[in-house]
Amino acid sequence: xxxxxxxxxxxxxxxxxxxxxxxxxxxxxxxxxxxxxxxxxxxxxxxxxxxxxxxxxxxxxxxxxxxxxxxxxxxxxxxxxxxxxxxxxxxxxxxxxxxxxxxxxxxxxxxxxxxxxxxxxxxxxxxxxxxxxxxxxxxxxxxxxxxxxxxxxxxxxxxxxxxxxxxxxxxxxxxxxxxxxxxxxxxxxxxxxxxxxxxxxxxxxxxxxxxxxxxxxxxxxxxxxxxxxxxxxxxxxxxxxxxxxxxxxxxxxxxxxxxxxxxxxxxxxxxxxxxxxxxxxxxxxxxxxxxxxxxxxxxxxxxxxxxxxxxxxxxxxxxxxxx
Amino acid sequence: xxxxxxxxxxxxxxxxxxxxxxxxxxxxxxxxxxxxxxxxxxxxxxxxxxxxxxxxxxxxxxxxxxxxxxxxxxxxxxxxxxxxxxxxxxxxxxxxxxxxxxxxxxxxxxxxxxxxxxxxxxxxxxxxxxxxxxxxxxxxxxxxxxxxxxxxxxxxxxxxxxxxxxxxxxxxxxxxxxxxxxxxxxxxxxxxxxxxxxxxxxxxxxxxxxxxxxxxxxxxxxxxxxxxxxxxxxxxxxxxxxxxxxxx
Numbered sequence: 001x002x003x004x005x006x007x008x009x010x011x012x013x014x015x016x017x018x019x020x021x022x023x024x025x026x027x028x029x030x031x032x033x034x035x036x037x038x039x040x041x042x043x044x045x046x047x048x049x050x051x052x053x054x055x056x057x058x059x060x061x062x063x064x065x066x067x068x069x070x071x072x073x074x075x076x077x078x079x080x081x082x083x084x085x086x087x088x089x090x091x092x093x094x095x096x097x098x099x100x101x102x103x104x105x106x107x108x109x110x111x112x113x114x115x116x117x118x119x120x121x122x123x124x125x126x127x128x129x130x131x132x133x134x135x136x137x138x139x140x141x142x143x144x145x146x147x148x149x150x151x152x153x154x155x156x157x158x159x160x161x162x163x164x165x166x167x168x169x170x171x172x173x174x175x176x177x178x179x180x181x182x183x184x185x186x187x188x189x190x191x192x193x194x195x196x197x198x199x200x201x202x203x204x205x206x207x208x209x210x211x212x213x214x215x216x217x218x219x220x221x222x223x224x225x226x227x228x229x230x231x232x233x234x235x236x237x238x239x240x241x242x243x244x245x246x247x248x249x250x251x252x253x254x255x256x257x258x259x260x261x262x263x264x265x266x267x268x269x270x271x272x273x274x275x276x277x278x279x280x281x282x283x284x285x286x287x288x289x290x291x292x293x294x295x296x297x298x299x300x301x302x303x304x305x306x307x308x309x310x311x312x313x314x315x316x317x318x319x320x321x322x323x
Numbered sequence: 324x325x326x327x328x329x330x331x332x333x334x335x336x337x338x339x340x341x342x343x344x345x346x347x348x349x350x351x352x353x354x355x356x357x358x359x360x361x362x363x364x365x366x367x368x369x370x371x372x373x374x375x376x377x378x379x380x381x382x383x384x385x386x387x388x389x390x391x392x393x394x395x396x397x398x399x400x401x402x403x404x405x406x407x408x409x410x411x412x413x414x415x416x417x418x419x420x421x422x423x424x425x426x427x428x429x430x431x432x433x434x435x436x437x438x439x440x441x442x443x444x445x446x447x448x449x450x451x452x453x454x455x456x457x458x459x460x461x462x463x464x465x466x467x468x469x470x471x472x473x474x475x476x477x478x479x480x481x482x483x484x485x486x487x488x489x490x491x492x493x494x495x496x497x498x499x500x501x502x503x504x505x506x507x508x509x510x511x512x513x514x515x516x517x518x519x520x521x522x523x524x525x526x527x528x529x530x531x532x533x534x535x536x537x538x539x540x541x542x543x544x545x546x547x548x549x550x551x552x553x554x555x556x557x558x559x560x561x562x563x564x565x566x567x568x569x570x571x
Binding site for chain 2: 072073205206207214215216257261262263264
């Protein structure tokens with residue numbers, strides 16, 4: 001059902017934007033009889049950003065559900081282990097060094113490398129066999145350090161435009177993205193998602209606590225590694241082309257969980273699909289809201305995400321088990 | 324069934340490690356309930372966790388009859404463990420909680436889940452969320468989770484601690500039933516009377532060392548217990564039963 005909703009919303013989203021388009025133009029394009037203008041509009045402008053928004057939302061929704069299941073904590077979000085800020089720092093360094101304008105591959109490459117470096121640093125700081133609590137605290141430290149690096153880059157940026165470019169990039173967006181960006185993010189996103197999806201059964205066992213899960217045959221070290229590397233790959237991949245987009249990864253799992261009996265394994269795919277829907281909707285809204293400068297996607301998700309989260313908080317038992 | 328040979332364990336801290344268990348040898352026999360008793364801080368929980376493979380040993384070895392205890396997957400199929408404080412991260416449905424007990428076997432069998440719930444008189448909670456149940460009701464569901472896979476060895480850490488008299492008796496009857504069907508049961512307990520009423524063997528720990536072991540009737544004597552627990556005990560006989568009462 002969520003998949004059908006995503007497809008319909010994505011199709012409708014193709015019609016919405018600065019240039020008004022009729023459904024008949026889309027039908028004509030799909031049947032191979034569209035005008036050149038519409039081919040360019042759909043194929044090179046709107047479709048890539050919609051696909052990228054859907055992919056980013058999918059990754060954020062899946063990562064959110066996986067990390068919440070892993071940490072047994074409904075307040076966890078995909079960036080909690082420092083991958084988001086690490087990836088952002090990588091991109092910022094690339095932009096700062098002026099690499100962004102010459103070879104567009106540099107930003108995603110630097111992001112992905114830094115996401116992996118930040119997770120490796122996290123593992124080193126937390127130590128082998130670290131508890132979830134230790135992992136969260138170490139994640140905060142790594143995240144804060146990457147944040148400090150971003151602040152430093154902004155502080156030392158050679159000129160006003162470089163600082164502005166960094167600041168805008170950090171807001172998170174899918175505008176002006178091409179199929180190239182989709183291709184760049186796809187391998188990391190797929191591999192990361194597969195790694196996280198492979199933990200489904202283990203996440204169920206973890207619902208009973210680490211100790212009981214271990215007596216059920218769960219290898220914590222292996223699980224921790226799969227989650228951390230999967231998260232770094234997937235988040236690193238999408239952050240590298242879209243910037244940091246918040247709240248989707250936090251909210252999507254909460255919205256689907258009551259319909260999945262709260263089982264972590266059953267929440268993964270619905271949360272991913274809902275994340276994709278939310279982000280495609282948000283991107284459509286960004287294109288439709290008439291503002292002088294197009295709103296950044298990250299700004300909109302935060303604006304809508306916060307009230308949504310507060311609404312969820314008001315629902316008794318929605319966030320935390322009283323058990 | 325499960326044999327612990329001269330095992331020792333240290334506190335997890337990297338500096339100034341202290342010995343929590345020292346040179347302990349014991350057996351959890353099939354068909355028997357073995358109670359682990361002792362004052363607070365004696366090392367009862369650590370011993371149970373060591374038997375479940377949750378504590379690294381600094382010396383000694385553990386052997387599970389007929390299989391490799393060191394392999395986590397094999398261990399998971401042969402033993403079921405219930406911690407002292409069982410909390411659940413999410414408000415799962417009770418039948419899903421029970422089904423988690425089948426994870427080591429890689430399949431979900433709703434028939435087995437229903438049977439385990441019925442055995443623990445918790446069928447009516449099957450479709451309810453675990454966080455809507457009282458402590459006693461939750462304990463029945465957790466027992467069903469423990470029993471669902473018919474593991475040959477059951478290890479429980481103070482399962483009766485927060486239960487009323489009827490709940491505690493009900494739980495001990497369930498363990499007795501499992502033992503009578505052939506399971507080996509190891510259970511950490513504080514209630515000496517419940518232990519001697521239901522258990523075949525007792526193991527008395529103090530400061531990480533076994534002070535006494537054997538049949539409850541032989542071990543639970545006022546002269547043996549007084550120096551271990553630091554209080555005097557009176558023995559009350561009612562019919563065939565005898566009860567230990569700390570002297571007030």
